[in-house]
Amino acid sequence: MDLLVNGHKAYAYTGGKPFDPTLPCVAFIHGALHDHSAWTLLARWCAHHGYGVLAVDQPGHGRSEGAPLASVEALADWLLAVLDAAGTERAHLVGHSMGSLIALEAAGRAPERIERLVMIGTAYPMKVSEALLTTARDEPLKAIDMVNVFSHSGIAAKPSYPGPGMWLHGSNRALMRRVQGGRSDVNLFHHDFGVCDAYAGGMEAAERVKCPVTFILGDRDQMTSPKQTREIAQVLKARVLTVPAGHALMAEAPDFVLAALRTALA
Numbered sequence: 001m002d003l004l005v006n007g008h009k010a011y012a013y014t015g016g017k018p019f020d021p022t023l024p025c026v027a028f029i030h031g032a033l034h035d036h037s038a039w040t041l042l043a044r045w046c047a048h049h050g051y052g053v054l055a056v057d058q059p060g061h062g063r064s065e066g067a068p069l070a071s072v073e074a075l076a077d078w079l080l081a082v083l084d085a086a087g088t089e090r091a092h093l094v095g096h097s098m099g100s101l102i103a104l105e106a107a108g109r110a111p112e113r114i115e116r117l118v119m120i121g122t123a124y125p126m127k128v129s130e131a132l133l134t135t136a137r138d139e140p141l142k143a144i145d146m147v148n149v150f151s152h153s154g155i156a157a158k159p160s161y162p163g164p165g166m167w168l169h170g171s172n173r174a175l176m177r178r179v180q181g182g183r184s185d186v187n188l189f190h191h192d193f194g195v196c197d198a199y200a201g202g203m204e205a206a207e208r209v210k211c212p213v214t215f216i217l218g219d220r221d222q223m224t225s226p227k228q229t230r231e232i233a234q235v236l237k238a239r240v241l242t243v244p245a246g247h248a249l250m251a252e253a254p255d256f257v258l259a260a261l262r263t264a265l266a
Contacts, residue, residue, distance in 0.1 A: 001013075001014050001018075001019050001054075001086075002063075003082060003085040003086060004085060005078060005081045005082055005085050006066070006078065006081060007066075008059065008064070008065040008066035009063075009064065009065040009066075010056065010057070010059070010064045010065075010078075010082055010085070011036070011056070011057045011062060011063035011064045012036070012053075012054040012055060012056045012057070012082065012086070013036040013037075013039070013040075013043055013053070013054075013055040013056075014043075014047060014052075014053050014054065014055075015043040015044045015045075015046060015047025015048070015051075015053035015055070016043075016044050016047055016048070017047040017048065017053075019052050019053065019054065019086060020052045021052060021086060021087040021088045022052075023050060023051055023052040024050070024051050024052065024090075024092065024115070025051065025052045025053075025054060025083070025086070025088040025090065025091040025092065026043075026046045026051045026052070026053055026054070026091065026092045026094060026265070027054045027055075027056065027079065027082070027083065027091045027092070027093050027094070027103075028042065028043055028053070028054070028055040028056065028094045028095070028099075029056060029058070029079060029093065029094070029095040029096070029099030029100075029102050029103050030055075030056075030057070030058065030061070030095075030096060030098075030099050031095075031096045031097030031098045031099050031100075031121070031192075032097060032098045032189070032192035032193060032195075032196060033061075033144070033175075033176045033179050033180060033188060033189050033192055034061075034096075034175060034176070034179065035057045035058075035061050035062030035063075035175070035179055036055040036056060036057050036062060036063075037062075037175065038096060038175075038250055038251075039055040039094075039250070041250070041254050041258060042094070042250065042257065042258060042261055043055040045258055045261075045262075046265075051092075051265075052088065054082065054083075054086055054088075054091075056079070056082055058075060058078075058102075059075075059078060060183060060186070060188065061179055061182070061188065062179065062182070067186070068183075068186060068188060068191050068192070069195075070195070071195060071198065071199070072098075072101045072102055072105050072195060072196075072198075072199040072201070073105055073201065075102045075105075075195070076102050076103075076105035076106040076108075076109055077106075077109070079093075079102055079103075079106045080106055080109065080110055080113070083113070089113060090113050090114070090115055091113065091114060091115065092114070092115045092116040092117075092118070092265060093106060093107055093114055093116070093117050093118065094118040094120065094261065095118070095119060095120065095122075096120040096121050096122075096250065097120075097121045097122065097126075097196075097223070097224060097247065098126070098192060098195065098196050100119035100120060100121065100122035101122070101124070101126060101196065101199050101202065103117055103118075103119060104117065104119060104122075104124075104202060104205050104206065104209070105199075105201065105202075105205045107205070107208075107209045107211060108201075108204070108205030108206065108207075108208040108209050109205070109208075111208055111209055111210040111211065112210070114209070114210075114211045115211055116211050116212050116213070116214070116264060116265060117209060117211055117212070117213045117214070117236075118213075118214050118216065118261060118264045118265075119213065119214070119215050119216070119238075120215075120216045120217075120249065120250070120257070121216070121217065121218060121221060121223070121224055121247050121248075121249055122215060122217070122224055122229060123224035123225060123226075123228035123229055124202040124203075124228065124229070124231075124232040125199070125200070125202065125228075126196040126197070126199065126224060127196075127197055128193045128194075128196060128197040132146065132147075132193065133190065133193055133194065133197065136187070136189045136190040136193050137187065137190040140180055140187055140189045140190065141177070141180075143189055144173060144176045144177060144180065144189065145173065147176070147223070148169055148172055148173045148176070149169075150222045150223050150246075150247065151172065151222075151223055151246055151247040151248040152168060152169060152172075152246045152247075152248055152252060153218065153220035153221075153244075153245055153246035153252060154246075157169065157252070162251075162252075162253075162254055162255070166251075168248065168251055168252060171251065172248055172251065176189070202232060203231075203232065203235060206232055206235040206236045207235060209236055212239075212264075213236040213237065213238040213239070214238060214239045214240075214241060214260070214263070214264035215229055215233055215238050215239070215240045215241065216241050216242075216243065216249070216257060216260045216261065216264070217229065217240065217241070217242050217243070217249075218242070218243060218244075218245040218246050218247055218249040218252070218253070219242045219243065219244060219245070220244070220245065220246050221245070221246050221247045221249070222246060222247065223246070223247035224247060226240075226242065239264070241260040241263065241264070243256035243257055243260060244256065245257075
């Protein structure tokens with residue numbers, strides 16, 4: 001579904017059903033150098049079980065137009081504008097990695113609009129090492145390969161796991177390369193990592209959040225270690241669910257993540 005947000009086209013995948021603003025809305029927000037396709041299983045389940053789904057492409061990513069926005073705060077305002085454009089007043093927010101910070105900030109900025117907040121593969125602060133930032137700036141394809149290794153809990157997955165024809169490492173690498181190649185005017189990888197690294201308002205946002213919060217964490221996550229969530233989880237009074245996976249947990253442990261999401265939304 002295409003929406004007009006701040007003068008630019010914003011794309012949202014609706015899970016295989018037309019978006020119905022009268023249904024409870026679940027908005028999915030992807031992580032760095034990803035797009036809406038990271039949410040296919042979860043979005044389709046929600047769309048076919050009584051929810052209206054908006055799995056967005058952030059500005060400058062995937063099918064959404066406009067320049068990539070410079071901060072988590074700007075992206076949170078954009079996300080709330082997406083809800084306005086879709087005609088939905090309230091929503092559940094589900095974010096992965098960088099998207100979890102955007103969801104947190106949006107829930108802090110408009111606490112009366114957010115029913116539940118689900119933060120997947122999250123940490124705060126979400127600092128990025130100087131070495132990885134430099135590699136992302138100077139050699140983005142090399143940095144993609146580095147992150148792809150760090151994002152999975154093992155160096156190889158079983159053939160055709162978790163479904164026929166799947167290749168976990170290859171599919172994530174291909175997605176990141178496609179999103180990176182979609183812009184010739186900006187290094188999206190370095191941009192997105194910089195946005196995560198610079199975000200400093202998480203605790204203040206957490207103090208303003210009023211809705212129930214659930215963290216879904218990979219117990220072998222090397223990118224956003226579960227140890228980094230303890231302080232902010234306490235502020236948010238969050239329920240913490242863990243799944244057997246690394247940072248790419250939606251692809252690596254899809255059934256576990258779906259079960260955890262269903263628990264969070266129940």
